[in-house]
Amino acid sequence: MVRRTRGVVRAVVGATALTAGMVVLAPVAQATTIPVACGETALVAAVNLANSTVNSDTLALAGGCTYALTSPHGGPANGLPVITTPIELLGPATVTRTALLPFRIAEVGPTGSLTLTTSVAFTNGSAAGNGGAIFNRGAVTLTGSSLSGNQATLAGGGLANADTPSGTAPAATFTRSDVLGNTAVLQGGGIYNGLRATLTTSGVTGGPMLISANSAAQGGGIAAVDSTATTLTQTAVTVNHAVLPAGGIYRANGTMTTNNTPVTANTPGNCTGSTPAVPHCTG
Template identity: 55%
Template sequence: MGRIRTISVTAGAVALAAASSILLPTSAHAAVACNETALIAAINAANTAGGGNVVLTSGCTYTLITPHSSDGNGPNGLPVITTAITLTGDNNIITRSTALLTPAFRIAKVAGTGNLTLKGNVTLNNGKAATNGGGILNFGAVTLTASALTGNTALGKGGGPANADIAAPATGATATLTGSTVSGNTSVGRGGGIYNGLRGTLTTTSSFVNGANTASQGGGIAAVDSTATTLTSTPVSANHALLAAGGIYRLNGTMTVTTSPIGSNTPNNCTSSSPAVPSCVG
């Protein structure tokens, strides 16, 4: 029978292995457990840390049953975003509960110091704001990449995302949508889908603003005294206004529309805008 050889590991080798493990990349993030409490704790921790990436559990619907922040703009389902936070999803929904007696609150508010990014098919749904921004009220920066805002409501302006009206000298709000969808949102005021307010900047690329977004003016989009509104490969269709401009309502500001058809909105597409919306007929 052959002899069994025993190989001993020296203390130095152990120390080297430990040191190597310390130097390994630490970019991986554990997914946030699929419940409201864990999501709120993760966002609070990211704010406290000065920003961060919050990874959502694949396929999870995070249902919010109560607001977790409130101020002069009303209650918010999530803590106010005060730093640069990314919600990295994999087919996720963050929604206000439909249960009876659930209080009204928007899903998220982004402060002037905040920067919120949604990526990886994250949908914000069923927010209900007593003021502006049923889905997101933005005073800072918002980026949606392959994500969506659906079925949100504002009693003020901006059923989905709303770039807040911000007077000088403060920096205007910015919203950037790429490969994203805004649909089925409602506002009592302007901008059923999206509101781009005073000194705001809105940029959309390869996105959709459609599916019965509804408002008094600008069923799809309202840009009012904004700095710039730039639509590229973003159809605005099948939206509705109670007064006029079922597609896009524009009042002042720079607007650029490129390969972005505006049609099948009711009662018309862009009537009453001043100046006219580029490339819009009716």
């Protein structure tokens, strides 16, 4: 069952006068919380409900629930309906594919944004294309959450910021959100940051964000290819693997900034073959 809890609707300042003493008050979209029962049907219904409004909606997932996706609900490629509005998933909870049929967990459209907060895990996504867990054409934010055990036949085993020649470019922000054990056939086993896209990752002092045990043909941990910016802070990129250099981070063009970001124990090489070189990375 999905239940919507609405806030108080506010009036627009500067309403339009009709006659003396009369005004029209236009409502302003309010953030909405939608409690979601533990189950595939309830989660899909909640996403559809959130997509149907202009509100910024929070889907309060059932604590500790594993939402098992047995079939795609966003076309043949996506487990969840395509995200077209601002939606937050609030955990702790896991969303996972349990079907033999391959599909990613979620796609974010150009008008959408997806936020995973408080231990939301996307696992076992399997994309025939880009973005094993998330294919992003809008905005994605992970805070204290994770992408693990996902795979893609092209780029971005965990997340792919789509190549975007024109229009609004995708952006992804990870804060204390690990990317572990994902696989891509081509580039970016953990994360692919594509044409014109932006990627920002950060951990905390004494507890870096971890990008580890991912694999791809190139850029086992991260591949940033013609992206606008890749900024990595307190992010450990370690024990990732690629067929071609580099196993850790592969960079081709674009701006890249690293701060307190160890890139270690990746094979073959940590950042070998990147042009320009990855800042503060050796091997």
